[in-house]
Amino acid sequence: MDPIDEAIIRCVQQNARATYAEIGKAANLSASTAKRRLDRLVGTGAIRGFTAVLDPQVLAWRTEAFVEVYCRDNPTPAELRRALEGVPEVVEACTVSGAADAVLHLLAESITHLEQAIQRVRATEPVERTESVVVLSRLIKRPHL
Known part of the structure; x- marks a missing residue:
């Protein structure tokens, strides 16, 4: 490089x-x-692909949730990323330490839209189950470095 x-x-x-x-x-x-x-x-592989960057505010996606993902069969991070890429409401996904395999940040238009997105995540292999928390208010948001 x-x-x-x-x-x-x-x-x-x-x-x-x-x-x-x-x-x-x-x-x-x-x-x-x-x-x-x-x-x-x-x-x-330095560049894995090209994508459209959605603006959640323009789409009026103001409902937020953080979703813990628990997987079966111990997928690799790359396998899990590929599985979740098809859910546009997933704006960020990270593998994490602890009981969950990953944590997702989802944005949606409404609670109904959010529920549908979570259902699509749950239907994705290798996801076994999820636990979600809905954001009520954002207290601090700093720009990324």
Whole structure:
């Protein structure tokens, strides 16, 4: 990983739909060289994929919950991530120490929407069960570094 790779990664993090010309400009490369470098980053697994970043406020998703996930068959973190990627209401997922295998942060439009999302999480292999807490009010939210 060199400064050029870092510039490419910053560019696609800010806009996953950036053109090769835009990526090249951000990394001071030609479009064709930017494409080759980006392809290499994808090929090595440094970049695992590209995604749409949803704005929960624009979607009016203001109902929040933290969900502990308990799994069967001891899945790897990668297996669990792949299983949960299809639930758009999961805005963050972390493996954790303790009894639970993972903790999810879910956002939804309403309690009904949240319940449906939790049901989809529960129906996902290898999830065995969940325990949820609904956020009543947010006391502190600091920006990520």
